[in-house]
Amino acid sequence: MRTAFKTAAALLLSTVSCAAMSKGAYRNFNAAIYIPENATRQLADPTVREQQYQRVAAQLRFDKVYLESFRGGQFADEASLDAIKKYFNSKGIAVSGGVTLAAGGHGGQFGTFDYEDPRDRAECRRAVEMAARHFDEVILDDFFFYTTKSDADIAAKAGRSWTQYRLEKMREAAEELVLKPARAVNPRVRVIIKYPNWYEHFQGLGYDLDIEAKKFDFIYTGTETRDPDITDQLLQQYESYLVFRYYDNIRPHGGNRGGWVDTFDTRYVDRYAEQLWDTLFAKAPEITLFDWGTLAAPEAIGAGDRPWSGTQTSFNWDEMLRSAAGSSAGAAPGWARVAGWSLERADRFLGQLGQPIGIASYKPYQSSGDDYLHNYLGNIGIPIELMPEFPAQAQLVLLTESAQQDPDIVAKIKRQLASGGNVVITSGLVRALQHRGLKDIVELEYTGRTLAVRDFFEAYGAGAGTSLNEPGKAAREFLFPEIRFYTNDSWTLLRGVGRSHGVPILLMNRYSRGVIYVLNVPDNPGDLYELPQPVLKVIRSYLQADFPVRLDAPAQVSLFAYDNGAFIVQSFRPEAAAVEISVAGAGVTIHDLVSGAALPAVPDSGAASHPAPGAAPRTSFHVLMPPHSYRVFSSASRN
Numbered sequence: 001m002r003t004a005f006k007t008a009a010a011l012l013l014s015t016v017s018c019a020a021m022s023k024g025a026y027r028n029f030n031a032a033i034y035i036p037e038n039a040t041r042q043l044a045d046p047t048v049r050e051q052q053y054q055r056v057a058a059q060l061r062f063d064k065v066y067l068e069s070f071r072g073g074q075f076a077d078e079a080s081l082d083a084i085k086k087y088f089n090s091k092g093i094a095v096s097g098g099v100t101l102a103a104g105g106h107g108g109q110f111g112t113f114d115y116e117d118p119r120d121r122a123e124c125r126r127a128v129e130m131a132a133r134h135f136d137e138v139i140l141d142d143f144f145f146y147t148t149k150s151d152a153d154i155a156a157k158a159g160r161s162w163t164q165y166r167l168e169k170m171r172e173a174a175e176e177l178v179l180k181p182a183r184a185v186n187p188r189v190r191v192i193i194k195y196p197n198w199y200e201h202f203q204g205l206g207y208d209l210d211i212e213a214k215k216f217d218f219i220y221t222g223t224e225t226r227d228p229d230i231t232d233q234l235l236q237q238y239e240s241y242l243v244f245r246y247y248d249n250i251r252p253h254g255g256n257r258g259g260w261v262d263t264f265d266t267r268y269v270d271r272y273a274e275q276l277w278d279t280l281f282a283k284a285p286e287i288t289l290f291d292w293g294t295l296a297a298p299e300a301i302g303a304g305d306r307p308w309s310g311t312q313t314s315f316n317w318d319e320m321l322r323s324a325a326g327s328s329a330g331a332a333p334g335w336a337r338v339a340g341w342s343l344e345r346a347d348r349f350l351g352q353l354g355q356p357i358g359i360a361s362y363k364p365y366q367s368s369g370d371d372y373l374h375n376y377l378g379n380i381g382i383p384i385e386l387m388p389e390f391p392a393q394a395q396l397v398l399l400t401e402s403a404q405q406d407p408d409i410v411a412k413i414k415r416q417l418a419s420g421g422n423v424v425i426t427s428g429l430v431r432a433l434q435h436r437g438l439k440d441i442v443e444l445e446y447t448g449r450t451l452a453v454r455d456f457f458e459a460y461g462a463g464a465g466t467s468l469n470e471p472g473k474a475a476r477e478f479l480f481p482e483i484r485f486y487t488n489d490s491w492t493l494l495r496g497v498g499r500s501h502g503v504p505i506l507l508m509n510r511y512s513r514g515v516i517y518v519l520n521v522p523d524n525p526g527d528l529y530e531l532p533q534p535v536l537k538v539i540r541s542y543l544q545a546d547f548p549v550r551l552d553a554p555a556q557v558s559l560f561a562y563d564n565g566a567f568i569v570q571s572f573r574p575e576a577a578a579v580e581i582s583v584a585g586a587g588v589t590i591h592d593l594v595s596g597a598a599l600p601a602v603p604d605s606g607a608a609s610h611p612a613p614g615a616a617p618r619t620s621f622h623v624l625m626p627p628h629s630y631r632v633f634s635s636a637s638r639n
Helices: 008-021 037-043 046-057 078-090 118-134 151-157 162-185 199-205 211-215 239-250 269-281 292-296 317-324 335-347 373-378 401-405 409-418 427-433 525-530 533-543
Strands: 030-035 064-071 094-100 102-106 109-112 137-140 190-195 218-222 256-262 286-290 359-362 384-387 396-399 422-426 444-453 455-458 478-485 491-498 501-511 514-519 549-552 557-562 566-571 577-584 588-592 618-625 629-637
Touching: 030 037, 030 094, 030 256, 030 292, 037 046, 037 064, 037 078, 037 292, 046 078, 046 292, 064 078, 064 118, 078 094, 078 118, 094 118, 118 137, 118 162, 151 162, 162 190, 162 199, 162 211, 190 211, 218 239, 239 256, 239 269, 239 373, 239 384, 256 269, 269 286, 269 335, 269 566, 292 335, 317 335, 373 384, 373 525, 396 409, 401 427, 409 422, 409 501, 409 514, 422 427, 427 444, 427 478, 427 514, 444 491, 444 501, 455 533, 478 501, 478 525, 491 533, 501 533, 514 533, 533 549, 549 557, 566 577, 566 618, 577 588, 618 629
Parallel strands: 030 064, 030 286, 064 094, 094 137, 137 190, 190 218, 218 256, 256 286, 359 384, 359 396, 396 422, 422 514
Antiparallel strands: 102 109, 444 478, 455 491, 491 501, 501 514, 549 577, 557 566, 566 629, 577 618, 588 629
């Protein structure tokens, strides 16, 4: 079977990297703390420095700090940088530099340099040169993008789109204002660019994961997803894992140095821990905690809104408190202890996880469409491995609307199918490609109409379908795009029905040696979480037909899988969830990697789909997942 997994050389490099890090604070990763410029100025005072260090170090083991010398027009006291470096080095802590190339803002809106303004260009260059004089490694916090539309910008744009202008301008700025000046001051310097979490919209503001990302010595990943409901970006929890995997495929073999998490917009303490864990589940070699001032604050942290507080969850508030009792911090635990406790828990088993695997999905550089849909799919238990190049060696490729950016995408779909592989395309991609050659593969029409459905049926071939509505649960209406197809040319595997009319939710068509599937996505992708669980089971059974492990679970239970048979089940639900784990193979055993306990196999609850003839047998197991918790397993065949 063809795969999209990393080469043996990459796996060897990962093993070597973990071994090299084993002498640090943790066995399987490095931990760093970012010190913003205002905190750098505070640390110039030796008394404050000692007090803050003792507060943090009593709660959190860490290997490194990034010491910022410029942020938003403010320069740190240059004379104090070397003294602060010397202090941390005396404690066995490595020190690198940090720069935030931002320029204030308006009412909370982010402001950036105007890269057509000579004064802003000079200040950018000065900030980078100052950092390079003091540090052999410098990271750019995630504000190296472009928002201004001054008269100079408008004139320089000269007929180009804002996207094209900004991409070209920021490539020039990276070379002329950052990399060349830094290397001229310090030929040894390595410059890292941190890319944030809003990857769907990067190109519109000049962030470039292709040419620009390859100019820098390394990249870094913003894995902060914060709260999925109250923040303006509405980033789903799975993204803390997926975005690191995507950037790791952009700069593989150690080019992606780590993940970055902050404490902002956290309604309950578990949400912070989840971001840390999911970053590490993605196999980040380093994790950076933002920021020093928050971690060093003397105030005690509160648990937040935790209606599950009486349940034994993965983040155990009481155990965390006990772990801090009697520490030399001299105060109740703060965010630093939450981070330290969470990192310690994950470090117990990370070394037993192989290379992450998932459904290969292609998102071209500078593309948008079906925004962040991969993370919603991850949150319904479908593991995704997001890639910037078409994964031609994968048996099944998932393509969302963002694939339209590739002008050769239809030809690539044809080649995939002709070689015996399968392709899943979303309704958004149908809309984008229906007049760009898709009809040469399958004649479909995205009509532009939306239909409300309340009943769901599984079907394979002609005849009546099997109801997938959940007994005893009142059905609500869902809005789906209408997709027209030719009866007996394409076949619905899963359909939604409302008022005597229906839409395909999962559709199939055979082409050459392969099968093309259409996944119809609700108008609101968040409605994926509200679909009946049997509907989700059907979708998973086709998208993960040959995948080593899959789940039958309610939405907001995620799966992280690895190529050595290890896997993690993580629930983001506020209540307990019953989960059936299906592992490929007969007579398979699984055991908990933390407790060592083996799980008994159970009879399969019955596939709600029609497996291909000759499909391999599978073994099932039942687990009850507590709220906001994960469990780590390893599978093995008895044969």
